Amino acid sequence: MNIIDKTLNYVKSITAQIISNAGSGHTGASLGISAIMLALFKEHYNFDVSDTDFLNRDRFVLSAGHAVPVYYTLLSMFGFDVSLQDLKNLRKLGSKTPGHPEYRVTDGVEVSTGPLGQGVGNAVGMAIAETLMAERFNSVGFPIIDNYTYCLVGDGDLMEGVAMEACSLAGSLNLNKLVLLYDSNDVTIDGSLNLSNRENIAKKFKAMGWNVIRCRKGNNYYSCVRAIARAKKSDKPTLIIFKTTIGIGTEKEGTSSIHGIALNSEELKAFDKKLGIEENFYIPNDVRDFCMSSSRRGKLNHEKWNQDLAVYATSNPELYRQFVSFFDRKKVDIEKLSRSSYKWEGLSGRDLNNVVLNEFAQKLTQIVGGSADLMHSTKTFIENGGHYNVGNRRGRNIHFGVREHAMGAIVNGISLYEDFIPFCSTFLSFANYMYPSIRLASSMKLNVMYFFTHDSIYVGQDGKSHQPIEQLPQLRSFIGLKVFRPCDSNELLAGYQYALSNNGPIAFILSRQKMAVVDGKYKEALQGAYILKQAPKDVDVVIYATGSEVSLALNVANELEKKYSVSVVSMPCLEIFEEQPQNYKNKVLQKNAKLRVAIEASNDSVWYKYVGENGLVIGVTDYQGSGDGKEVYSKAGYNEKDIVRAITRKLQ
Secondary structure (H helix, E strand, C coil), rough: CCCHHHHHHHHHHHHHHHHHHHHCCCHHHHCHHHHHHHHHHHHHHCCCCCCCCCCCCCCEEEHHHHHHHHHHHHHHHHHCCCCCHHCCCCCCCCCCCCEEEEEECCCHHHHHHHHCHHHHHHHHHHHHHHHHHHHHHCCEECCCCCEEEEEEEECCHCCCCCHHHHHHHHHHHHCCCCEEEEEEEEECCCHHHHHHHCHHHHHHHCCCCCCEEEECCCCCCCHHHHHHHHHHCCCEEEEEEECCCCCCCCCCCCHHHHHCCCCCCCHHHHHHHHCCCCCCCCCHHHHHHHHHHHHHHHHHHHHHHHHHHHHHHHHHHHHHHHHCCCCCCCCCCCCHHHCCCCCCCCCCCHEEEEHHHHHHHCCCCCCCEECCCHHHCCCCCCCCCEECCCCCCCCCCECCCHHHHHHHHHHHHHHCCCCEEEEEEEEHHHHHHHHHHHHHHHHHHCCCCEEEEEECHHHHHHHHHHHHCEEEEEHHHHCCCCCCCCCHHHHHHHHHHHHHHHHCCCCEECCCCEEEEEEEEEEECCCCCCCEEECCCCCCCCEEEECCHHHHHHHHHHHHHHHHHHCEEEEHHHHHHHHCCCHHHHHHHCCCEEEEEECCCCCHHHHHHCCCCCCCEECCCCCCCCCCCHHHHHHHHHHHHHHHHHHHHHHC
């Protein structure tokens, strides 16, 4: 038996063993893609195990995240920091080998995947980022940014709408260094693929502008090597259709029954016998050396890149300066901006954000992004940034099209590539389309900015479908996401400060309507909430508010002060506020007040935590009609007269 066949057999055996040892996992796909994965790692994938963050490395995304056992096996065999003991700990609590790939948990894993289709969008984002950096910093003779993005997908991935949205955009953008490795085994969990899907994938991808390669022997190492080599020569993004057998070599191969099960001891023994393997959790020296030769190649590639970069720095000093500067985020004096003259007066939240976004984008070239065909409505256009397209890889404004699902996944991929600060925008009512991507960005602590405009029922005439009611509490429920609803420029700048100084995504909730001037406090807003107006004596009423309702709260307070002592608290970011010391929170919340009131034109559920059982929440509990925004807002109870009356009644 030659070393290639021997290595492939050990890949399969160890993969089956660790799944069996865990008692659960996905044997079918893990075995079915083993030849594809070995071919990629051994012959094509450029990486350096001694520095897995090497900038010019290839990127690999396992969108079919359930097949992660074989991924872990290969990472271990090729020298990443994944030991045999780590493999034995597959799916165990606290291990480096969880049930699906997790970013920053396992050495060599580029992105957290699991929800099918998301990884495809991530890969498209990485491929976009590669072109952005290459266009900016490469020069003749110095391709310092030159890498491929590989993404392994299954039948399930290509059923998901998010994947098709992303692939459509990738075809339009002609991302020729993007390669999808399609494990086409015609089997899903419930049975044969044709139970739910009879489309011609090849024709579909060709129609989207992709190069399509068929590899009819997807379980054959040599066929896989050749197919990937052909893909790398294409001037288009490439889909390689590998016809594979799910669970190959097992008694249940080719059937759905092998999809998500572990082999029992007898089945495992029979499987290993067929492979000619007797040892458990063992990698022979010749197999290890065979794999490590590719790792040594990757290290040499990295060393050569370092040498080339040194020459590049001498030959292109200005370009090198820009390259180094790209990774520096400390180029904006935000506190100085907070003292600048621009205010909300005459501006909506989206308009002011456009001013601030461009202030930052001028100095931070890492900022790139766009919208789901709403750039001029959300006001998220980088002036003089150009449009990113096939003819302009330098453009910073990305037209995602009407593809909110994909947009969310793509900006995650851009963020993951290298130090970009990507943003995306749409109406707040459409944020729901992006929730899977936002959830993953939150779990990975990615530096992504979301601009959600048209922030309340004030959008009025667009009617129920466009009036966000549930979205704010939904977004606040994401662990790791910071939700900023600013009342003025100072609070908006505080949100930007947080975005640039911390790891993790941030959602800005911005109005379409013009807003009253509020003299918010920049430094205090960095704590998530602060006392905007302090009662002069013992507090009768404390009012909590966010965004456009802060000015309303101040007007209400002025009216109530004829009879009561009133404080107003602005709470632009509840998540940051909850991170503050308890003594600060107690000071801000003023729980000794006779009545605590919250005013926010959104679902009221989140606010009872702050107002208490006997408090008052002025929220939105029903969908509103279509009409003039100001009239809809007022009819729903957001006017000074009605709120004063409600508070007075509560106090009596």
